[in-house]
Amino acid sequence: MAVFTTVSDDDARELLTRYTLGELVALRGITAGIENTNYFLTTTQGEYVLTLFEVLTAEQLPFYIELMHHLADQGIPVPQPQTQVNGKRLTTLHDKPCAIVSRLSGGYEPEPGPAHCALAGETLARAHLAARTFGIRQPNLRGLSWWQQTIPQVLPFLGAQQAELIQTVLDEQTRFADSDIYKALPFGPAHCDLFRDNVLFDGTFEMPKMGGFIDFYFAGWDTWLFDVAVAVNDWCIDRNTGAFELAKLRAWLQSYSAVRPFTAEEKLAWPTILQAAALRFWVSRLFDYHLPRPAQTLKPHDPRHFERVLRERRQDAAHALP
Structure with a gap:
């Protein structure tokens, strides 16, 4: 993520005294x-990622850290939070909560093919099933209540047609959340941000191997269908139009459903949940673009991309779940 807080080599050396991870060799900021x-x-013992949390509080963080620890212990390829000599996996640096996690091998694929989509879908389904035994509950902090709070803040930056669209979809999602169909959807710990740059691959483009899922810091309890919708809205689209590329979409959904079959309620909810996933990122990108926080290296994404995706989801046939 962006470098909001500068960490010096001396800071890192002091931090490492709390662990048994060896001596500092190198420290490099990640600007994305x-x-x-x-x-x-x-x-001297390996490769890790150091994260300082700029928004999440010390009270909220155990959910994310322990979820990764739980999934890693269940054999899901995710970063493993490192344990300090005091037995804890969270500490502080520059008065901010921080953690060190293992660095997974591989790199992200900016233009994934059907084989990448199939691997990602299968791994997400396995992660959902593994998360069923995770005991800490925390809502998706960028879910419906956050949309309801944030949309009024970004409305002054929108044109009339944009404002009508965003308010209409919010009203529809609010009503849907009270429906029997929504309440019947499988629900549990979810990544909630599984974009293509949060998945690492080894191997070749033609024969990729799963490296793992990263960046769980938007995770929360939500419908697993929402997690799927967030992913396919990024992985399986033409970036210029937001329209689905059907070979990729079929590969993703079939591989997921081979591990965890979709329920009848999920098949009914799919068109609406796809719009929910697009709305969530349109709102957050509007917020980050128009109301940014100061940072040394901050590159907010263009919010118009997910406006296009949302409009496309309202026009297409949603492509039924397998």
């Missing part, structure tokens, strides 16, 4: 993203 401060941390 907009939410936390991240550094690649190399020690």
Whole structure:
């Protein structure tokens, strides 16, 4: 994520005294993203990622850290939070909560093909099933209540047609959340931000191998269908138009459903949940673009992209779940 807080080599050396991870070799800031401060941390024992949390509180963080720990212990390829000599996995640096996690191998694929989509879909389904035994509950903090609070803040920046669209979809989602169909959807810990740059691959483009899922700091309890919708709205689209590329979409959904079959209620809810996933990121990108926080390296995404995706989801046939 963006570097909001500067960490020096001396800071890192002091931090490492709380662990048994060896001595500092190198420290390098990661400039992509907009939410936390991240550094690649190399020690004499391995490769890690150091994260300082700029928004999430010390009270909220155990959910994310322990979820990753739980999934890693269940064999899901995710970063493993490192445990300090005091037995804890969270600490502080520059008066901010922080953690060190293992660095996964591989890199993200900016233009994934159907094989990448199939691997990502299968792994997400496995993660959902593994998360069923995770005991800490925390809502998706960028869910419906956050949309309801944030949309009034971004409305002054929108044109009349945009404002009508965003308010209409919010009203529809609010009503749908009270429906029997929504309440019957499978629900549990979800990544909620599984974009293509949050998945790492080894191997070749033609024969990729799963490296793992990263950046769980938007995770929360939500419908698993929302997690799927967030992913396919990024992985399986033409970036210029927001329209689905059907070979990728079929590969993703079929691989997911082979591990965790979709329910009848999920098949009914799919068109609406796809719009919910597009709305969530249109709102957050509007907020980050028009009401940004100060940062050393901050590159907010263009919010018009998810406006296009949302409009496309309202026009297309939603492509039924397998």
